[in-house]
Amino acid sequence: MSVTKDDVRRIARLARIAESEARLETLTGELNGILKWIDQLNEVDVTGVEPMTTPVKFALPMRDDVVADGGVRDKVLANAPKTEEGFFVVPKAVE
Amino acid sequence: MSDILSLSLEDAAAKLKAREVSAVELAEAALAAAQAANPALNAFSAFDAERTLAMAKASDERLGKGQGGALEGVPLAIKDLFAVEGVETAASSNILKGFKPPYESTVTRKLWDEGAVFLAKTSMDEFAMGSSNETANTGPVTNPWRSRDSNAPLTPGGSSGGSAAAVAANLAFGATGTDTGGSIRQPAAFTGTVGAKGTYGRCSRWGVVAFASSLDHPGPIARTVKDAAILLGAMSGHDAKDSTSLPEKVPDFAAAVGRSVRGLRIGVPKEYRIDGMPAGIEKVWAQGVDWLKQAGCEIVDISLPHTKYALPAYYIIAPAEASSNLARYDGMRYGLRVDGEDLLSTYENTRAAGFGAEVRRRILIGTYVLSAGYYDAYYLRALKVRRRILQDFEAAFEKVDAVLTPSAPSAAFETGAKSDDPIAMYLNDVFTVTANLAGLPAISVPAGLDGRGLPLGLQVITRALDEETMFAAGAALEAASGFDARAEKWW
Numbered sequence: 001m002s003v004t005k006d007d008v009r010r011i012a013r014l015a016r017i018a019e020s021e022a023r024l025e026t027l028t029g030e031l032n033g034i035l036k037w038i039d040q041l042n043e044v045d046v047t048g049v050e051p052m053t054t055p056v057k058f059a060l061p062m063r064d065d066v067v068a069d070g071g072v073r074d075k076v077l078a079n080a081p082k083t084e085e086g087f088f089v090v091p092k093a094v095e
Numbered sequence: 096m097s098d099i100l101s102l103s104l105e106d107a108a109a110k111l112k113a114r115e116v117s118a119v120e121l122a123e124a125a126l127a128a129a130q131a132a133n134p135a136l137n138a139f140s141a142f143d144a145e146r147t148l149a150m151a152k153a154s155d156e157r158l159g160k161g162q163g164g165a166l167e168g169v170p171l172a173i174k175d176l177f178a179v180e181g182v183e184t185a186a187s188s189n190i191l192k193g194f195k196p197p198y199e200s201t202v203t204r205k206l207w208d209e210g211a212v213f214l215a216k217t218s219m220d221e222f223a224m225g226s227s228n229e230t231a232n233t234g235p236v237t238n239p240w241r242s243r244d245s246n247a248p249l250t251p252g253g254s255s256g257g258s259a260a261a262v263a264a265n266l267a268f269g270a271t272g273t274d275t276g277g278s279i280r281q282p283a284a285f286t287g288t289v290g291a292k293g294t295y296g297r298c299s300r301w302g303v304v305a306f307a308s309s310l311d312h313p314g315p316i317a318r319t320v321k322d323a324a325i326l327l328g329a330m331s332g333h334d335a336k337d338s339t340s341l342p343e344k345v346p347d348f349a350a351a352v353g354r355s356v357r358g359l360r361i362g363v364p365k366e367y368r369i370d371g372m373p374a375g376i377e378k379v380w381a382q383g384v385d386w387l388k389q390a391g392c393e394i395v396d397i398s399l400p401h402t403k404y405a406l407p408a409y410y411i412i413a414p415a416e417a418s419s420n421l422a423r424y425d426g427m428r429y430g431l432r433v434d435g436e437d438l439l440s441t442y443e444n445t446r447a448a449g450f451g452a453e454v455r456r457r458i459l460i461g462t463y464v465l466s467a468g469y470y471d472a473y474y475l476r477a478l479k480v481r482r483r484i485l486q487d488f489e490a491a492f493e494k495v496d497a498v499l500t501p502s503a504p505s506a507a508f509e510t511g512a513k514s515d516d517p518i519a520m521y522l523n524d525v526f527t528v529t530a531n532l533a534g535l536p537a538i539s540v541p542a543g544l545d546g547r548g549l550p551l552g553l554q555v556i557t558r559a560l561d562e563e564t565m566f567a568a569g570a571a572l573e574a575a576s577g578f579d580a581r582a583e584k585w586w
Contacts, residue, residue, distance in 0.1 A: 001469075001472065003463065007463075008459070011459050011462050011463050011466070012459060013443075014462050014466065015418060015446075015458050015459055015462040016422075016425070016439070016442040016443050016446055017443060017446045017447050017450070017455055017458065017459070018440070018443035018444050018446070018447040019447065019455075027456065027459065030456060030517060031456075031459065031460060031463070033517070033518065034410065034460060034517060034518065037407060037410075037518055038407045038410060038411060038473070040403075040404065040407055041404055041407050041408060041411075041476055041477060041480055042476075043404075044401065044404055044476075044479075044480050044483060046476060046479035046480060046483065049479040049482050049483060050479070050482055051475055051478035051479050051481075051482065052478050052479070052481040052482035052485060053309060053478060054295075054309045054339065054534075055294075055295040055296075055309070055485070055532075055533060055534020055535075055559070056295065056296055056339050056341075056534070058342070060338050061335075061338060061342070063335065072197070075197035075198075076197075076428075078195070078197055079193075079194050079195065079196075079197075079428075079429035079430070080427075080428055080429060081426060081427070081429075081430070081431070081432035082432070088427060088428055090427050090438075091434070091435075091437065091438045091441050092437070092438065093438050
């Protein structure tokens with residue numbers, strides 16, 4: 001399979017990364033090179049094979065539904081680009 | 096004082112306990128050497144001398160009372176992927192520039208609990224995505240090793256290249272690394288150091304900046320197999336904060352070093368003999384087989400038939416997980432923010448400015464293979480191929496106890512040599528990536544020098560939870576090779 005420049009524009013939008021027209025051109029070539037190389041996976045017979053999402057063989061552990069941490073507002077805000085009176089300040093999200 | 100920095104971690108810890116040297120003296124010597132070397136090697140991304148000396152002073156107090164942990168007073172370097180409370184932790188990326196975590200990673204917490212002293216943060220490929228340590232926001236790291244016939248700067252490998260360079264140059268007694276496709280073992284091979292990772296889940300990922308969560312393995316880089324075993328032991332253990340952390344008891348890894356390997360069955364996989372492999376690597380691999388045979392091991396030819404599909408499967412799975420993990424960098428709660436006209440363009444501008452070219456490329460691949468219409472053809476198929484690779488190992492481990500391979504398909508290459516060709520760069524991990532996909536313990540041990548005087552490594556892979564056999568076989572290779580070459584100091 002291969003991608004067109006329009007596909008790459010759409011993917012970059014989905015990934016929330018601004019890419020210039022010139023970069024989209026370069027990326028299309030690069031991604032197609034990588035996808036072509038990846039296409040060799042089609043040679044593998046995977047009939048009846050269970051997908052493997054993790055090497056861990058046990059079920060995800062459960063823990064008690066209790067508060068284990070918290071009360072550290074200033075620490076949470078310490079690395080924020082913009083804060084005011086104990087809140088994150090973000091761009092307008094609702095018109 | 097510079098001589099003491101060339102000791103093994105084990106010997107340094109013994110001298111500290113015997114009070115032949117103080118932790119403050121050692122910390123001062125290591126700091127001075129690291130800071131003096133940094134303009135040339137660029138291995139370190141952040142220092143905090145005040146913290147280093149305060150920790151060393153506290154170690155001296157404990158040692159003075161006859162107390163202290165296994166690593167008491169030993170200065171260690173920490174890859175910039177591990178959160179160290181109050182010290183810049185940026186994953187060598189502009190998007191996290193200046194980020195000071197208000198918490199400590201579990202792995203570093205465990206090291207400090209054993210008395211280790213923080214020396215510095217080490218530079219890495221941005222977000223651990225790379226094999227040459229050229230994409231850090233602090234610039235490329237230079238390998239302390241040089242070819243006999245040229246002074247051209249060589250890469251230390253990556254992504255834990257800063258850690259490997261620091262240990263190889265005797266600037267730290269050991270360092271933390273992370274290995275997602277080979278990022279501990281390939282730089283260890285390139286720098287004549289030992290690099291190991293345990294079974295997936297041995298070391299907690301809590302407080303480690305996420306790249307590809309199902310593949311990320313923290314582990315140590317050290318100068319001897321014993322040192323690597325001591326460090327991995329200290330870093331391992333169950334952690335309730337990481338849901339994939341293994342609820343298993345940690346064996347005494349260091350005790351396995353020096354254990355007899357007589358009667359061990361060693362598998363030699365034919366698929367690891369690849370086209371265009373340098374003769375020096377063929378030679379050192381054959382030498383390794385011979386060493387283990389002489390130590391009493393039984394050598395068995397094996398087949399791991401899906402090996403050639405490991406890297407292409409990895410380049411679907413790792414970017415897919417990365418695209419999801421890195422979605423958190425939105426410029427709102429921490430990290431860089433580049434304002435745009437509206438919320439969407441603020442996200443897009445922030446991520447375009449904050450991520451480097453390779454990181455963006457991988458996020459785009461990951462987004463594509465997870466997008467509607469392509470998920471089954473790419474992502475799901477790659478997960479099935481991943482299971483095939485695990486099944487290859489499971490079948491092999493019915494016949495053998497360990498697998499012996501080269502660590503990397505070449506020695507260290509010149510900085511910039513592969514920067515324009517992503518696939519050529521990805522091929523660095525051809526021998527290491529299988530152990531990440533299968534979650535198996537694996538170690539790289541220096542085994543010899545090539546024709547240009549550059550180190551080459553051998554890799555041992557073992558069954559899940561059998562790090563002890565990995566360390567025993569690694570130590571047997573180390574003893575037989577007698578490898579004690581060090582980079583000649585030019586920095």
